[in-house]
Amino acid sequence: MNKVYIAGPLFDDHERSYLENISAILEKYSYETFLPHRDAGLVKGEFTQEKKSNIFNSDMEFLQSADIVVALLTGRDVDSGTSAEIGFAFATGKVLIGINANNIKELNNFIWGLFDYGNNIFNSLEDLEEHISNLKA
Secondary structure, three states: OEEEEEOOOOOOOOHHHHHHHHHHHHHHHEEEEEEEEHHOOOOOOOOOHHHHHHHHHHHHHHHHHHHEEEEEEEOOOOOOOHHHHHHHHHOOEEEEEEEEEOOOOOOOHHHHHHHHOOOOOOOOHHHHHHHHHHOOO
């Protein structure tokens, strides 16, 4: 299991930076990571059919080949795109790991269940790194 798709909201610099920190932890342990905003890009300017299709196709190509999906589960509700990626990953038997970043709101029960009844959800980058370290041991 070496390929990791990192899912999460991409709406601001803070969210993208947090996802990049997740990627750095995984890469430290020799995982190949895919960050949608880094590796497929963000739609800038006009949302043309071609731009949206190119990004979707790049995301799906790596998501289909990934062994693991790590998802950032923060916010008032889990981001809709992230939820779709989580559902796809679960349906295709991929390992799911979530990070809620000490979110103060209870996680949606269905999302919680997809992450092995919450057993694969971590509260901080430090907890995530400890889990990844144990997987590699």
